[in-house]
Amino acid sequence: MKKTLAFVLTAVMSLSLLAGCGSKTTAPDNTNNDQPQQQTEEKLSGSVSTNGSTSMEKVIGALSEQFMADNSGVSVTYDPTGSGAGIEAASNGSADIGLASRALKDEEKAGGLTETVVALDGIAVIVNAGSKVEDLSVEQIAKIFTGEITDWSEVGGEAGKISCIGREAGSGTRDGFESITGTKDACKLDQELTSTGGVIEAVAGNANAIGYASLSAVEGKDTVKAVTVGGVACTEEAVLDGSYAIQRPFVLVTKTDAPLSTAAQAFFDYATSTAANDLIKAAGAVPVAK
Structure with a gap:
């Protein structure tokens, strides 16, 4: 009887130990590896x-x-x-x-x-809104800005001494304009201005002025007029297809x-x-x- 009771007690203790071991292996692991991964995307800053x-x-x-x-x-x-x-x-x-x-x-x-x-970007050649000049060739534009043509009557306008308005040295607009028209370092300007807006304002205020400005700056302006160049208007389409000559x-x-x-x-x-x-x-x- 004592041997039987000892056997039973031994069996019970063994089962308890097994249960205890089982509880240790299945206990939740509280390390970061078992935490849900963050899915948030880092926000761009700076x-x-x-x-x-x-x-x-x-x-x-x-x-x-x-x-x-x-x-x-x-x-x-x-x-x-x-x-x-x-x-x-x-x-x-x-x-x-x-x-x-x-x-x-x-x-x-x-x-x-x-x-x-x-x-x-097309570089628009602009004149005063009241000018009668509608079209100029690249050659005529070059001669105007270098002083070879000095009066509007020589290119179909009313008589009057042409006043050339341009940008300052170092301006990309000036560099583009002079490179395309072949007037690098040869332009004779009455005014050299430091902004596109300044050129537009100066041409708008002078009936005999001519200047150049970015297409995007000229669009919608009624105080100046962009002449056609070689019969081609300065438009987005003409710039993209290359038919407008003065672009950069x-x-x-x-x-x-x-x-x-x-x-x-x-x-x-x-x-x-x-x-x-x-x-x-x-x-x-x-x-x-x-």
Whole structure:
């Protein structure tokens, strides 16, 4: 009887030990490995500084506004200093992205800069709204700005001494205009102004003036008139198909061997994608992304 009782007690103790071991192996593990993984995506944040072409104001403004609306943690700034200053800002690192309304020169590329064309822009040749001149050839425009043609009567207008208005040295608009018309360093200007808006205002206030300005800045203005060039109007369609002669690129300038910040790269990618095409069109330029 004692042997039977001892056997039973031994069996009970063995079962208890097994139960205890089982409870240890099935106890919940409170380590982080068993916690649900977080699925939240990191929010884009930071600042993006752009600097350069005044002609790109509408384009860069529209792109920045939409990008910040889509990414509330990012601030995009724009400093309208002119193409030359924007290229220098990209080179010395004082801006994330430089803005130039001209192609980079070979020496600028050799100096470590990369250009990415974000849009095309026609350079409109503008006269006062009351002028009778409707069309000029590239050759006539060149002769006017170099002083070979000095009176409007020589090109079908009313008699009057022509007053040439242009941009300052270093302006992308000026560089583009002079390169296309073959008037580099030969223009004789009555006024050199530091902004596209300044040129438009000066031509609007002078019945005998002629100037040049970005297509996007001229559209909708009734104080100046864009003449046709060789019979072709300065329109988005004519710029895109190449039939309008006086046109130039809108360029994003970055350092070749220096990666952009996460926020700046995201803005760059957006600006050069097809998602930005409608905004670029609305700003008066011609998008190139396909």
